[in-house]
Amino acid sequence: MAPPFGNDAETIGRTAPGSPRFGRRALLAGAAAVGAAGALGAAGCSRVPSGDTLARLKSQGTVRLGIAGEVPYGYIDDDGEFTGEAVELAKVIFKRLGVDQVQPVATDFSSLIPGLQTQQFDVVSAGMYINKERCQQVIFSDPEYQMLDSFIVRKGNPKNLRSYQDVVRTKAKFGTGTGYAEIQYAVDSGYPEKDIVILQDQVAGLNAVEAGRIDVFAGTALTTREVTKKSAKAEATEPFAPLIKGEKRIDGGGFTFRPNDTKLRDAFNVEIHKMKDSGELFRILRPFGFTEAEMTTLTAEELCR
Template identity: 80%
Template structure:
């Protein structure tokens, strides 16, 4: 998820997904996001961790996208990032998490505008984003995958295959896959930008596009109940002649290094004990998608 401007970077892919759920998540922003914006001038400066402990609540920016952060069929906020946040912030002395849903491309601007305290959307860590925020070390690593029609009639297994076959490619708003497609030689003006993987699946099933590019996890989760589409085998995008493996993690404001460092301490404990994988596994993650990469490596 190279390194695009934030409004054209990734996102990151997705389980029992319903457009109702995504719309509900966006609706939450109307209330919570507005409150965050209205309260910007009153947000205390200094030790953010101490402030959040005092408030007993942390606001999490999510993108309304399963399996990272979304509203389930029971109307509850969940997802790997949300559930991980609940565990880690409780251990940091913050008992309540308040997810705030927005479009993926609005997560970093919203974080820096103090509409929420942390971004927990499984966001890919890359150099361009590292100029705007600081990241905890990634909780997972990920390859790409395509959503295609059953049988993959155009034999699309890489971005280079899309160029060769002149297939019509779509991806999500703010996804890193935009840059991967451009790097492969697909003109930016020819890339179809859709709201989310559900819209991508619908576009592939209806034949409006030939392929929707997202993460491997996105692919295998979103097609589970589809009779018309399938996900390709995971692959590493090639950027500047090198294969790219991405990692996703929590993002913090640059002034909140103390909060990020405390978060990192806890996530490394969970990696070592295996607890991290136990939390992520129910959301479709494979053990091979756990990672020892660091944010510093991915930011380089």
């Protein structure tokens, strides 16, 4: 997700072909009561030691997942059901950990880490990018995917924009999403932060490019290629690794846990590595637009550095 930089906003709803008609506001409104009830229920339940979250989840039989209402990570589909790559992956892994029920709790992306820290949910499953800043606040599973960047541009890419350096050189009118990591990538490449057009999400970015309000919208390769599939006026550029301080940056997204939940995170990692080795992980992610090129052997430790 152009998962945001210090995130804490990995973004707001992306939309792909066949994605839900439900808007992000509808998702949040529909889940707000569930989230509040879930938080109260969890606070009053457990008789297991407070430091053993995995034991508590097994005892209560339900895990509350913080999601951001974002395609393809966690969202409501056309049938009104919670789904997404992170949600479907969570269902499989927590079942194997002895937790039968998954209860998604929708919130704004910027509220995911604070909500986790205040126990509004047990785990964040939003495909959140793993970076040094977040690793100072939370711990991560090893990533389920890696991701390059891409631009939404007018058909034919008239300004030939294929990197942040191209955007700076041509003085193109640049936009990206609320809290996206791409904000910092553009700034690190020399684009004036005050000139960046901040839009709600990649759908708003597509609309702005099509209307000529901006020249380019930056997001992840997955979301840009999905959102432009049916556009007659815009296209996605080839994926690229942002060049930051002379080094290529490849991001990876994973599940997010409280710092004291190492036992839960480690048990989760055991299962996700089994799924990587067997190919099951890709089979779960592929229906949500992921390709084999986005499968990864990166670790959270590497990305935290």
